[in-house]
Amino acid sequence: VxxxxxxxxxxxxxxxxxxxxxxxxxxxxxxxxxxxxxxxxxxxxxxxxxxxxxxxxxxxxxxxxxxxxxxxxxxxGDGQTVKAATSVPVGAxxxxxxxxxxxxxxxxxTPLTGESLxxxxxxxxxxxxxxxxxxxxxxxxxxxxxxxxxxxxxxxxxxxxxxxxxxxxxxxxxxxxxxxASSTTDYEHERSMDKQRKECDISKCLVLVPTFRESEVDSYFATFERLAAALDWPQEVWSTMLQCKLTGKAQEVIASLSLSDSMDYNKVKAAVLVAYELVPEAYRQKFRSQHVKLSTQTYVEFSREKALMFEKWILASKVETLQDLKELILLEEFKKCLPERLALYLNERKVTSLSSAALLADEFVLTHRVGGGHQGESARPVSVTPFRNSPSPPRPQKPRCYYCHLVGHVARDCENLKRRNEKRGSAAQPVGFVSKSGESKRGFGPFMSEGQVSLTESCEKLTPVKILRDTGASQTLILQKVLPFDDLSSTGSSVLLAGVNAVPVSRPLHRIYLRSGLFTGSCEVAVCPSLPVEGVALLLGNDLAGGAVIPPPVVKENIAPGECEETPAGVLPACVCTRSQAKRAHEILDLSSLFDDSQSDVLNPAETTSSTHLVTNEVSSNMFPLSQASLEAEQRSDESLTD
Known part of the structure; x- marks a missing residue:
């Protein structure tokens, strides 16, 4: 270039x-x-x-x-030269x-002439x-x-x-x-706030803001407010300084707020407290749920924690006078006497007085009343939870035989099964000892447990029930006769249930309170008139128990003497002497004399008889239609046993 x-x-x-x-x-x-x-x-x-x-x-x-x-x-023409005017361009x-x-x-x-130049x-x-x-x-x-x-x-x-x-x-x-007249004052106030905001260097003050911990959310805001008031920080910059320190769930909550709400400290604080469930109801539940002192705590620590939860409950409820405290206690006791659905409705309305809670409760009952002869209530639509892979319940089908798989009859009326049994021609083998107890012998023992149910958590009377853990059920079922279900416990919806026969049946959903080793709390269960296992009142499904199958073992530190049941020493796998065994008894050689320590291994007839009587006495008499004396008389009259 x-x-x-x-x-x-x-x-x-x-x-x-x-x-x-x-x-x-x-x-x-x-x-x-x-x-x-x-x-x-x-x-x-x-x-x-x-x-x-x-x-x-x-x-x-x-x-x-x-x-x-x-x-x-x-x-x-005379030879003189004359200077002409200089031409001027147009527009000059x-x-x-x-x-x-x-x-x-x-x-x-000098003039120009032809003679000079x-x-x-x-x-x-x-x-x-x-x-x-x-x-x-x-x-x-x-x-x-x-x-x-x-x-x-x-x-x-x-x-x-x-x-x-x-x-x-x-x-x-x-x-x-x-x-x-107030415009001048507002203008001056705004100018003074702008001046304070300029004087407050956020970058320098941010170092003094405490670190945010999700385990101490409630105390963090109190500490921050005391620090900001002591250092005269303008309240307009509180939310900005606070957002620089928030982490985890609190930061996600702030990100979901609008720009105007995120600049308001009170709205930011309320949103974070709600996200961490630090509302009056949460404090109340924590205060009421601390019933047992932990083994690692002293009684001083336990009492301090109870007092701290109570103070947080009072502060969150904005109780300032004795009348406010009275209303708070009365309102809590009033909610305990109500069904859970109605108590939840009052909590959503955030009532603060007993009178307003009573009025809302009456309005709720009048609005949600079902039955009673009111016109139009029977036609109220009921939302039905859709069944998986079944958009609409099919029509009831005819019974199908599980043996021949034909439609129109069941297995007990199947002619093919009857002819098959007749061809065998062999009667059932005699069984020497048959017992039938109330407990199921189908292998459900490890999955059986005890529990208690009620319509509400505040109900003092809990009904004991026997629970069967069913890992193949996605919905928890309960017998209809266990609790007095009503319209207040109903959720207004139903669920479609399908068993082995693949015929879905609609069952209503009710909300109850369950206390068991696998689950404790309020839940929604399907109410059924009967359950497939006799003696079981509640079928616990995966919706409540999740991956748990059996409750964790409970270890007692101090066991009183006599609580453990001793197993009779005479109970053996075969404890009944049948006719065939009696006929072969004379063929057995007694070789106990050949061994010194054989007496402890071989039982003589007397010991066998005594042990048999021991077992017989321990067996409940309600298992047999005949008495013990009648059985002894029949055995003596039977010649096949004496030969």
Missing amino acids: SMFNLKEFLAAPSRDQVESLKRTELAELAVHLGLQGIQTLLKKDLKDLVMAALEEEGLLQPPFSDSSDLPLKQEL APERPSVPDEQDALSRQ SPTSSAAGMDNARLRLRLARMKYEAEEKSRLQQIELEIRRCEIEAETKLKLKRMELEYQARGG
Whole structure:
């Protein structure tokens, strides 16, 4: 890239070089030539001005091609030469004060005659005069253009300042008209708050803000407020400083708020406390649920924790007077006597007095009453939970036999099964001892447990039930006769249940309180008139128990003597002497005399008889339709046993 060198150009200037120069290079050359007012000129005008200056300095030869700009000579017939007027282009600027000076200078020159000067010298002198006149005109036009631009800019600046002052004055008058006398006070207060905000450097104060811990959310806000009040931080910056320290769930809650709400400290605090369940109801439940002292706690620590939970409950409920505390206790006792659904309704309405709670409870009962002969209540729509892979319940199908798989009969009426049993022709093998107890012998023992149920958690009377853990059930079932279910316990919806026969049945959902080893709390269960396992009142499904199958073992530290039941030593896998065993008894050789320690291993008939009597006495008499005396008499009369 060629660089412009001023010295080299001045050593050998040419018009072609001037035409190829850039504007910056032309400006540099114009400064060297002493030209003024070149900042506002276009490149074309600047180039013409530089050309004229170079021609004036004699560095460039003037062009002779432009005959229109050259002064015209008229030669008269007598040989005298007369200088013609210089042609003025159309639209040229009017005569300037500096132009007459140049014209006077030209008029003061020696008159050109054919005798004194040659035609070549006269043409050169007129050309120089023309160049000087053109240069003076261009300088004047440039200065005049620059001066006019400066004047326009100054006028525009003054207009903008005047409009701004006028708008500010108009806004101030309108604000005073709306706010009256308080507008000035509010304006001054706003200015003072802005001044405080500027004086409070957040970057420096942020170091003093305590670190946020999710385990101490309730105490964190109290600490922050005391610190901010002690250091006179403006409340407008509290939310900003707080958001710089929040982490975890609190930060997610702040991100979900709108921009205006996130700048309000009270709204930010309320949203975070609700997210961590630090509301009055949560404090109340924590206070009431602390019944047992932990083994790692002292009684002083336990009492302090109870008092702390009570204070948090009181503060969250905004209790300030004795009357407020009285209303709080009465309201809690009132909610305990209500069904859980109604108590939940009152909690959602955030009632603070007993009278308002009673009015809302009556309105709720009147609104949600079902039955009682009211017109239109029987047609209330009931939402049904959709069954998986079954958009609508199919029509009841005819029974299907599990043996021949034909439709229209069951297995007990199946002719094919009856003929199969007749072909076998063998009667059932006799069983010497058959017992039937209330407990199921189908292998459900490890999954059976005890529990208690009630309609509400506040109910003092709990009904004991036997629970079977069913890992293949996705819904918990309960017998209809266990609890007095009513409309208040109903959720208003039902669920479709399907068993092995794949015929879905609709069962209503009710809310109850369950206390067991696998689950404790309020839950929704399906009420059924009967359950497939006899003696089981509640079928615990995966919706409540989850992955737990059996309750964790309970270890007692102090066991009272006599609590453990001893197993009779005479109970053996085969404890009944049948006819076939009695016939083979004489074939058994007694070899006990051959061994010294055999007496402890082989039982003699007397010991066997005594142990048999022991077992017989321990067996409940309600298992047999006959008495023990009748059985003994029948055994003595049976000759097959005495042979």
